[in-house]
Amino acid sequence: xxxxxxxxxxxxxxCPKKYNHLRVLRDxxxxxxxxxxxxxxxxxxxxxxxxxxxxxxxxYAYVSDAVAAFEGIPGEKHAELRLGVVKEAQGFSPCAxxxxxxxxxxxxxxxxxxxxxAIVNDWKTGKSMRYADTKQLDLLAGAVFVHFxxxxxxxxxxxxxxxxxxxxxxxxxxxxxxxxxxxxNTLDALxxxxxxxxxxxxxxxxxxxxxxxxCEHNR
Numbered sequence: 001x002x003x004x005x006x007x008x009x010x011x012x013x014x015c016p017k018k019y020n021h022l023r024v025l026r027d028x029x030x031x032x033x034x035x036x037x038x039x040x041x042x043x044x045x046x047x048x049x050x051x052x053x054x055x056x057x058x059x060y061a062y063v064s065d066a067v068a069a070f071e072g073i074p075g076e077k078h079a080e081l082r083l084g085v086v087k088e089a090q091g092f093s094p095c096a097x098x099x100x101x102x103x104x105x106x107x108x109x110x111x112x113x114x115x116x117x118a119i120v121n122d123w124k125t126g127k128s129m130r131y132a133d134t135k136q137l138d139l140l141a142g143a144v145f146v147h148f149x150x151x152x153x154x155x156x157x158x159x160x161x162x163x164x165x166x167x168x169x170x171x172x173x174x175x176x177x178x179x180x181x182x183x184x185n186t187l188d189a190l191x192x193x194x195x196x197x198x199x200x201x202x203x204x205x206x207x208x209x210x211x212x213x214x215c216e217h218n219r
Contacts, residue, residue: 001187001194003084003102006136009183012190014206019190020199021212030211039125042161043080043109046123050079050110063123063161070121075114082107083143085180092180094147104180108140113151118144120156129165132158135182141171142179 002023012019021028032040041060046067048054056064082097085104095102112119120140124132141154154171171179193199203217210218 001191003105004183004187004190005105006139009186009190010133012193013186014204015202015210016193016199017201017215018210018212020193024194024199028211033209035125042125043123046109047079050077066123066159066161070110070112070119073112073114073119075112075119078108078111078113080107080109081111083140083147085143085146087180092142092146092176094143104139104143106139106143108144111144113148116150116152118148118151118154120144120154122156122158124158124160125162126160127162129158129160129163129167132160132167134158134167134169137169138171138179138182141169142176145171145173145176145179 008019008023011022022030042063045054045056045060046063049056049067050071056067083106084095084097084099084102086093086095086099086101087103097105097107108120109123110119110121118141120137122136122140137156137158141156144154145151152173156169156171158167160166201215201217207215207217208219212218
């Protein structure tokens with residue numbers, strides 16, 4: 001089984017057939033709709049601000065207050081930090097994002113390292129916090145613990161820029177294995193699908209936007 005990410009495992013949960021076409025067969029691509037492209041543009045604007053000092057464009061000025069709040073936090077800042085984790089019998093170890101031996105890969109929108117404490121934040125451009133999933137924060141916190149051995153506590157958050165909300169969670173190093181294991185049951189199911197070649201379609205309200213046009217549930 002190839003390395004997984006939060007987005008890929010959520011795709012498998014949504015529909016194994018869709019996952020198979022996007023991630024295994026790779027005979028379908030998902031370019032994303034207008035909302036996804038908008039989110040990418042906002043993320044890029046914030047990344048450029050933290051990395052290069054590029055001013056936030058006027059049309060995204062509404063994010064300035066949220067960005068300024070994180071800018072004022074002391075510590076070493078990393079924007080769009082690409083992280084890889086290797087899983088071995090003796091535990092987890094860090095690796096480069098594109099390392100072929102990676103077990104998990106993820107990108108943290110903003111990480112601030114200040115001694116034994118880290119701040120991890122993910123920017124969200126959705127219009128609602130209703131379906132917020134803190135498992136994404138668990139994975140990122142676990143990876144930060146792996147990559148930064150001095151860090152003992154991670155203060156993580158999902159910042160909803162449009163919905164104007166903040167979802168927080170505190171993580172402690174002693175629970176690292178738990179954080180990186182939040183999808184263990186789903187990963188077991190994914191491994192079975194790989195081994196058997198059975199990728200059952202799952203119908204949902206999202207079928208109308210699915211790029212797998214040959215699926216019987218696609219509308």
